[in-house]
Amino acid sequence: MKVFRKMLPWMIGLLAATVLFAGLMAVCGLRYENSDDMLFVKGFMGFEGGEPVSFTLYTHTFLAWILYALSKAFSLIPWFSVFQVGLLWLSAAVIVKCLIQLGGGKSAIAGAAFLGVFAAFACARLSYTTTAAMAGAASAVQLMTLGRQEKRSWGLLLAVLLLMAAYSLRQMTVLPLLAYCLLVLCFEGTKCFTARHSLRPAIVSVIVLLGVLAVFAGVREMEITARGQRDTLTWQKSRIELFDYTSFESNIQPALEADSGLTDKQVALVQQWHFWDTALDADAFQTMTKAYAGEEKDGVFKKLADFLSASPRYVCAIALLVLLAAWIFLCDEKPRWASLAAVLALLGGFVMILYLCWRGRVLFRGLDTVFFPCAAVLLGLAVQCRPKGRKWAAVALCMAMALVVGADGYLTLDQLREKPDWVSQQREAELEAFALKNADKLIVRTPNLLRDTRLLPNVSGGLPVNTAIWGDWYCRMPGWRQQVAKYGLNPDEIGLADWTNDVMVFAADANGVPQVLLDGVSEAVGHAVTAQEIGTEGTLTFYQLK
Numbered sequence: 001m002k003v004f005r006k007m008l009p010w011m012i013g014l015l016a017a018t019v020l021f022a023g024l025m026a027v028c029g030l031r032y033e034n035s036d037d038m039l040f041v042k043g044f045m046g047f048e049g050g051e052p053v054s055f056t057l058y059t060h061t062f063l064a065w066i067l068y069a070l071s072k073a074f075s076l077i078p079w080f081s082v083f084q085v086g087l088l089w090l091s092a093a094v095i096v097k098c099l100i101q102l103g104g105g106k107s108a109i110a111g112a113a114f115l116g117v118f119a120a121f122a123c124a125r126l127s128y129t130t131t132a133a134m135a136g137a138a139s140a141v142q143l144m145t146l147g148r149q150e151k152r153s154w155g156l157l158l159a160v161l162l163l164m165a166a167y168s169l170r171q172m173t174v175l176p177l178l179a180y181c182l183l184v185l186c187f188e189g190t191k192c193f194t195a196r197h198s199l200r201p202a203i204v205s206v207i208v209l210l211g212v213l214a215v216f217a218g219v220r221e222m223e224i225t226a227r228g229q230r231d232t233l234t235w236q237k238s239r240i241e242l243f244d245y246t247s248f249e250s251n252i253q254p255a256l257e258a259d260s261g262l263t264d265k266q267v268a269l270v271q272q273w274h275f276w277d278t279a280l281d282a283d284a285f286q287t288m289t290k291a292y293a294g295e296e297k298d299g300v301f302k303k304l305a306d307f308l309s310a311s312p313r314y315v316c317a318i319a320l321l322v323l324l325a326a327w328i329f330l331c332d333e334k335p336r337w338a339s340l341a342a343v344l345a346l347l348g349g350f351v352m353i354l355y356l357c358w359r360g361r362v363l364f365r366g367l368d369t370v371f372f373p374c375a376a377v378l379l380g381l382a383v384q385c386r387p388k389g390r391k392w393a394a395v396a397l398c399m400a401m402a403l404v405v406g407a408d409g410y411l412t413l414d415q416l417r418e419k420p421d422w423v424s425q426q427r428e429a430e431l432e433a434f435a436l437k438n439a440d441k442l443i444v445r446t447p448n449l450l451r452d453t454r455l456l457p458n459v460s461g462g463l464p465v466n467t468a469i470w471g472d473w474y475c476r477m478p479g480w481r482q483q484v485a486k487y488g489l490n491p492d493e494i495g496l497a498d499w500t501n502d503v504m505v506f507a508a509d510a511n512g513v514p515q516v517l518l519d520g521v522s523e524a525v526g527h528a529v530t531a532q533e534i535g536t537e538g539t540l541t542f543y544q545l546k
Contacts, residue, residue: 113320119372235282
């Protein structure tokens with residue numbers, strides 16, 4: 001019976017996570033929210049030239065090599081998708097488990113609220129950023145339970161593994177996640193002032209957490225140096241600065257006037273994400289970025305208001321966080337360490353969100369890296385607080401939270417159903433079918449033609465290793481280089497003139513070949529080129545430039 005009681009939180013957590021995924025699959029299905037994740041999936045499966053990659057822009061060394069080894073041993077399985085779904089399921093289970101350990105059986109309701117308000121969308125519309133946020137949230141609340149476990153070391157190990165899994169998916173997400181983990185450990189440390197608790201476990205946990213993170217960061221830096229990828233990552237960083245943090249895509253004029261060493265036609269192609277040109281070095285990107293230094297930008301509060309007006313379910317999420325903090329204030333006893341932790345959690349989250357707005361990138365996946373751990377910490381604090389007075393206030397708060405959870409559930413379900421993705425099933429199948437029939441050609445498309453959100457790409461007819469995008473964040477990475485070299489192109493000297501090579505094929509929808517590409521290639525080769533149709537497949541037409 002004692003063993004059963006110990007295992008019961010785990011059993012309930014695993015059951016809750018399983019029910020969540022089963023319900024989501026029945027109602028709206030699982031897929032990626034955007035196409036960024038698919039570039040990882042395809043890379044590890046071997047779409048880039050037939051060999052799985054072992055180095056990517058964001059994925060950490062340890063995770064990349066595990067996925068690489070699995071792909072070599074068991075090919076044609078989308079291991080990146082398997083890892084994400086498994087990590088989301090485990091994280092959801094850990095969060096529910098921990099809340100029950102902290103607050104008893106009734107806290108299962110709090111766990112269900114978290115899964116409904118914060119986890120449902122992230123589990124149904126996956127993004128490696130939000131998956132990392134879920135793992136980090138689970139790590140934070142797991143740290144809260146260390147004092148309630150007989151084997152603290154095993155609990156700490158699980159928390160560290162979850163946080164490092166988040167870090168391995170996307171390193172930049174670890175900063176807000178780590179901040180909430182450290183806040184939890186500081187809160188746990190305050191118990192030594194009010195009870196016969198030792199401060200040593202909290203200190204040891206901080207040292208272990210920071211030590212493991214330092215090892216991971218060091219290994220990644222060593223790998224970048226050993227592989228000679230420092231310049232490539234510098235190039236990627238300069239590209240990100242231009243595209244993500246200036247108005248370049250909507251206002252090309254400052255870039256045209258900048259002394260970047262590029263022609264107007266090259267800059268016009270860059271605006272369309274064309275990076276297959278070695279003239280586009282980091283200096284060129286940095287020069288164009290500086291041309292936008294004085295442009296006027298919207299204020300941080302306006303950006304946040306615009307985002308919330310377009311994403312009402314986040315208004316519900318904020319309301320729930322505030323109500324949870326109010327509950328903690330109502331129920332917390334002196335000394336009010338839980339209230340202080342709640343204030344720091346909310347205030348820290350608000351500051352981090354304003355920072356994202358100041359940087360100019362207000363995306364749901366970015367906010368989730370703050371909302372998820374903040375919500376997990378506040379729920380962990382809330383379930384440990386019991387109202388001992390002002391019952392009516394407690395009832396009112398519970399009713400308000402129930403209304404917010406219900407409203408968020410309605411908005412989330414509506415959003416999950418509003419964007420069915422037929423493109424991944426139809427257009428990707430057409431592209432891959434043509435690629436398999438023309439294995440000696442390199443089929444290239446624009447990023448605008450990329451819409452692939454499949455968790456499980458269908459490769460039953462074979463693996464199309466000859467499809468590429470004319471520019472994205474995976475461009476110039478080792479996988480891209482190996483694919484380009486396989487088809488006889490020099491990745492160190494590739495340029496617009498290579499579009500006239502017989503191996504190059506341009507995939508287009510009804511809009512055909514962009515005039516900006518024809519103009520750029522014509523300028524590069526010194527004579528007018530035209531697009532010659534060589535085949536069709538469903539809604540797609542394929543061209544060579546001559």
